[in-house]
Amino acid sequence: MAALGVVGTAVAFGWVLLRTVAGQVTAGGLMLxxxxxxxxxxxxxxxxxxxxxxxxxxxxxxKLMDFLDARPLIADTGRLPVPAGSPGEIQFKGVSFAYPGGREILHDVTFALRPGEVVALVGENGAGKTTIVKLLARFYDPTAGAILVGGRDLREYDLAAWRRSLAVVFQDFARFQLSARLNIGVGALEHADDLDRIRRAAEQGGADEVIARLPQQYETLLGKHFEGGVDLSGGEWQKIALSRAFLKDAAIVVLDEPTAALDPRSEYEIYQRFAELVKGKTVLLISHRLSAVRMADRILVLDRGRIVEEGSHEELMRAGGLYAQMYRMQAERYADQPVPAERAP
Ligand SMILES: Nc1ncnc2c1ncn2[C@@H]1O[C@H](COP(=O)(O)OP(=O)(O)OP(=O)(O)O)[C@@H](O)[C@H]1O
Ligand SMILES: [Mg+2]
Incomplete structure (x- = not known):
């Protein structure tokens, strides 16, 4: 394109110059x-x-038009209010699921999350762990079976109220091109202006130290989409996402690989305080770090869409099944690391 412009200009110049020399174009004409x-x-x-x-x-x-045209995949017709405080036991009953037009991913999954319990879900890549979270947050409904909350089908509940009672940190958490304060504030918009509360959530999720180093602290624009924005590292963004979940004082907390991007010290600190952070809440924790999973009240092992084992760490180690095998492999791999929780029992 640029070369073409240069050649064109040169040809036009040459032509006019010749005509000027020939006296057909005046000097003023040439300037013009x-x-x-x-x-x-x-x-x-x-x-x-x-x-x-x-x-x-x-x-x-x-993209914007596609987004505005998008229709929800699920029927938002439930009217049942979600009980304040704990909504009761959550039960997956014979849940099977296929993404629209796809093969079946979950097969006859049955388990319960009792109020106040920390349940861990482990399994290999693609086993269906995140899919279970998406069903729990009602992004999709089961293709067979049902999810019951306090004995009632999840579909009967008011969808917005149900989502308000859940705090979920997704594996692919969102990075908003907003200030640090609002990035945490979107977790519960009613508290977005309450800086004390935002600070507390940031301390819990480990984002306070990150934000303290930013040029305008909580008012610093995050992300690189807008001028003047400051981008964060993957682990720093993850701390913001964790803090967002802690801002929402939800009865049910779902954490899908919440510390995968954190350095060993940050991860260790979060799990040290974990029991205190989630006190009284029903927690579903998904992690490939089996050392973090050990402290759960109960561990569910998902293998290619089926729950194949269930029990405490000790029970599953004694059973010598898939969990014990995965745990031993990791313990061997981390055997040289100085973090005590990483060592084999
Ligand atoms: N939106 C989607 N549409 C179609 N198939 C999907 C979709 N999301 C996931 N899947 C498929 O569902 C299966 C289970 O995926 P899922 O994300 O639940 O696994 P996971 O256990 O969370 O894995 P990981 O440990 O890698 O996070 C995979 O085979 C995946 O290809
Ligand atoms: Mg996943």
């Missing part, structure tokens, strides 16, 4: 011509640049 040529060049350049920008904007608009 040069100015017109430069102006044309500049305008054509701008047109090309603006077209590229317009194209980019149209692509973005298409």
């Amino acid at each position: 011509f040069i100015q017109a040529l430069l102006l044309t060049q500049q305008n054509v350049g701008e047109i090309v640049e603006n077209s590229a920008m317009l194209y980019g904007t149209l692509l973005y608009m298409e």
